[in-house]
Amino acid sequence: MVSLARKNLFHDRLRFVITVAGVAFAVTLVLVQVGLFMGLLDKSTVTIQHANADLWITSHNTPNVDFARTFPETAVLRARSVPGVTRADNLIVAFMTIQLPNGAAEGALVYALEDFASWNLPWNVQQGSPADLKRGYALLMDRSAALRYGAFAVGEQREILGRRFRIVGTTAEAASFTTTPIVFMDYRNAQELQEPLRGNTTYVLVRLAPGADARAVQTELRRRLPYNDVLTREEWALQSRNYWVKSTGLGMSMGVTVFLGILVGIVIVAQTLYTSAVEHIKEFGTVKAIGGSNFAIYRILGEQALIAAVIGFALGALFSYAARPLMAEIHLNVLLSPAFSAVVFAGTVLMCLGAALVSFRRVSAIDPALVFRT
Amino acid sequence: MNDTVLGVRDVTKVFAEGRQRVEVLKGITMDVAAGELVALEGPSGSGKTTLLSIMGCILTPSSGELAVAGRPVRSSDEAALREVRRQSIGFVFQQYNLFPALTALENVEYSLNVRGVSGRAAYVEAKRVLARVGLGDRLGFLPRDLSGGQKQRVAIARALAGSPPVLLADEPTANLDTATGAQILDLFQELAKAEDRGVLVVTHDPKVRRVADRVVGIRDGRLVDGDEEKAAA
Numbered sequence: 001m002v003s004l005a006r007k008n009l010f011h012d013r014l015r016f017v018i019t020v021a022g023v024a025f026a027v028t029l030v031l032v033q034v035g036l037f038m039g040l041l042d043k044s045t046v047t048i049q050h051a052n053a054d055l056w057i058t059s060h061n062t063p064n065v066d067f068a069r070t071f072p073e074t075a076v077l078r079a080r081s082v083p084g085v086t087r088a089d090n091l092i093v094a095f096m097t098i099q100l101p102n103g104a105a106e107g108a109l110v111y112a113l114e115d116f117a118s119w120n121l122p123w124n125v126q127q128g129s130p131a132d133l134k135r136g137y138a139l140l141m142d143r144s145a146a147l148r149y150g151a152f153a154v155g156e157q158r159e160i161l162g163r164r165f166r167i168v169g170t171t172a173e174a175a176s177f178t179t180t181p182i183v184f185m186d187y188r189n190a191q192e193l194q195e196p197l198r199g200n201t202t203y204v205l206v207r208l209a210p211g212a213d214a215r216a217v218q219t220e221l222r223r224r225l226p227y228n229d230v231l232t233r234e235e236w237a238l239q240s241r242n243y244w245v246k247s248t249g250l251g252m253s254m255g256v257t258v259f260l261g262i263l264v265g266i267v268i269v270a271q272t273l274y275t276s277a278v279e280h281i282k283e284f285g286t287v288k289a290i291g292g293s294n295f296a297i298y299r300i301l302g303e304q305a306l307i308a309a310v311i312g313f314a315l316g317a318l319f320s321y322a323a324r325p326l327m328a329e330i331h332l333n334v335l336l337s338p339a340f341s342a343v344v345f346a347g348t349v350l351m352c353l354g355a356a357l358v359s360f361r362r363v364s365a366i367d368p369a370l371v372f373r374t
Numbered sequence: 375m376n377d378t379v380l381g382v383r384d385v386t387k388v389f390a391e392g393r394q395r396v397e398v399l400k401g402i403t404m405d406v407a408a409g410e411l412v413a414l415e416g417p418s419g420s421g422k423t424t425l426l427s428i429m430g431c432i433l434t435p436s437s438g439e440l441a442v443a444g445r446p447v448r449s450s451d452e453a454a455l456r457e458v459r460r461q462s463i464g465f466v467f468q469q470y471n472l473f474p475a476l477t478a479l480e481n482v483e484y485s486l487n488v489r490g491v492s493g494r495a496a497y498v499e500a501k502r503v504l505a506r507v508g509l510g511d512r513l514g515f516l517p518r519d520l521s522g523g524q525k526q527r528v529a530i531a532r533a534l535a536g537s538p539p540v541l542l543a544d545e546p547t548a549n550l551d552t553a554t555g556a557q558i559l560d561l562f563q564e565l566a567k568a569e570d571r572g573v574l575v576v577t578h579d580p581k582v583r584r585v586a587d588r589v590v591g592i593r594d595g596r597l598v599d600g601d602e603e604k605a606a607a
Contacts, residue, residue: 001492002484004473011475286471289432290532291460292488293453368432371467372423372544 004287005303008280015272016308022268023312024319027348029261031320031341032327032334037254039333044177044244045237047111050123051091053205055218056236058229063247064240066109066176068093068202071228076204078224084212085221089114090201092190095180098149099159106148108160109180112190119205122184127154128169133186139165142174144331145181161193175331177244206230262351269308270355273301277359281366288368297363301356309352313345378444379539379572380429381405385438387424387595398424399435400595406572408539411563413586414576421595423544426576430463430542431455443539460489464533468545470525472517478504478528479513485532503531507561523554530561541565541573548579559585 009016042049048056048065057079059069079088092112097105113119116130122140132138139160141152149158157164165185174182191197208217214232221230231239245251277284284297324334387399398421406412416422427433428440434449441447443462448454472481482500486492491499504510507527517525526546533541543562547555563585566573575582583589591598 001487002476002480002496004476004484007473007475007480282469282471283473286467286473287488288456289430289459289465289471290485290488291456293456296488369427371432371465371471372427 003303004283005300006307008276008283008300009304009307012276015276019269019272019308020312020315022272023265023308023348023352024315026261026265026268026351027313027316027344028319029264030258030344030347031316031336032323033254033257033261034340034344035320035324035334035336036327036332037250038335038337038340040177040250041241041244042333042335043175045240046173046175047093047121047182048233048237048240050120051205052120052207054208054214054233055206055221056231056233057088057204057206057221057225058231058236059202060227060229062202062229064177064243065093065236066095066178066180066240067243070196070200070202073199073201075225075228076201079204079206079221082217082220082224084209084217085206086209086212087118087207089119089205090187091119091203091205092187092197093202094190094194094197096160096193098183100149101158102150107180108145109176109178109182110160110190110193111174111182111184112187113184114187116184122171122174122182124172124174126170126172130169130184132168133184135168137163137165137189138168138185140169140171140184141167142171142182144172144175145183147331148179148181163189163193165189204228262347265312265348265351266355269305269352270358273305273308273356274359274362276304277301277363281363282370284363285366285368285370288366289371294364297366298356298360301359301363302353305352305356306349309349312352313348316348317341317344377408378405379408379442380574381441382425382429382435383439383441385425385428385435385440387421387428387433388436398595399428401438402592402595402597404590404597406540406574408572409566409570410587411566411573411575411585413582413589414574414592415578415582415589416592420592422576422592425592426542426544426574429574430465431458461536462538462540464535464538464541466526466529466533466541466543466546468548470517470529470549472525472528472532474517477514477516478509478520478524478531481517481528482532482535486535489536491536499535500531503534504528506534507531521554522550523557526550526554526558527561530558530565534565537569539571541571543573543575543577545577545579546575547577547581552581555579555581 057075059071062069073090076088076090079085094110096108096110098108099105113121128140152167154167154169156167176182208214218230287296327334383403385399385402389396389398402425414422428435431447439446440449442458447458476484479500482504483496486496486499504513507530509524509527512524547558550558559582562573562575565571
């Protein structure tokens, strides 16, 4: 079959480039913006995802993992007594002030545990070892902190809430949603720094025994700890993400960006296809005169829209994926999954076919008798 | 006539413009037989293009009967009209109406695709008809790279593809120089005679009379004697 759609599309190269550029722009906008959004959300739950806890015990209505609230650390003892629990430990997550060598003060998000290794925290140690945190006032600092704190090195000292700590190692990927750098220290040291933390914790991490019924254990923990929330890892991650999406307007902002991206794509594709349809009106009249139906012309427009969608998406996706390492260098995580890319591809095809519908009405009204008009 | 391939009986066409009714055709009856080349002549506004459109199943008459390839055509059914155009009628237009993005071969192939012929069969048939009109060495040329006469030959090849029994041509020599126009007219004559096809040529060009078997004149929506028409012209 001769593809009049493809031939016409490639015949007018400038219009083709504009159409494809419009689609590619829309695809890039959606992929990068949503990728950034997903990357940000990923940061909001990065510790939940990496800590190998099956259940998290939090104080009532804790909105997200960063904004922790205290409760008595003896709760851990009740947790340990529940059948099906193989291990339970206190975890402190708290904002503290760190003094920089230049005299400035900055925020730090402290994660404190008695035994980091048991909970896979931190999960990406670059230098040193979590075991070193037991050796006095020591801390592991994430590399991303260099952006906020300036350059630092293992062996240097930093003051947190008036107490000098030695940097015994560095980690990677441990950055919070709020961009506050994460530092890891021993549980007791953290409690010593802040009065409200003494005798208190902010979370209890719970690991289930092999074969234990998570729902049953969760129900029992809730019964024994009526002043706490008990959440599975997935529930807790979802709650943390939802907090940022809903309370910050981030979700709405993202929705508007995606909407604008789709709108730009539809307008450009619809406009170029419509102009093309109008310019080829006599050709479509000829198609009808020689026996072609409206459907044959719809197919031409639909095929053109589909070609624009496929090539535009390919270029947009290529650009978006290529931009990832560049954006990573400025600590912007563009999280793109094959599943999400597939959804965007399907959306692009629908968008372009939808845009082609605008031209359908115009071509359906073509009178084949126009072929006899000069 | 038993070998009539195209015929109209008492055909009228009325266009309504607001409250005004314009009767463009006033009871036309005419036939085109197989192997016959008929020239339809008339001044601008006489109704010849409207008659051509009705005989080509593009316009529907207000009243009267139409038969193509020996079969009556129900003018109210758009799908049926389209099918008649696909199977039985080849069109040649004054402006050629080629698809500029398609080569000569693809223009003809596409027409065959519309007629339901595809793949290798369409390719072979397209090559055959292009060779038939003397363009066997111009298959890969785009219309912009062809002369006016060559473009019209491609248009004729497109109309011939699928071997429809009826060929309708609207001012086929209007944009051609005298020599090229004469060649095209000879080709029409040959197509009518050699392939037993009914050819109706709407024209202002007096040279068509040289090759026409019959000249039919039309004035103010009525048929007049062709010679009378010539005298009026």
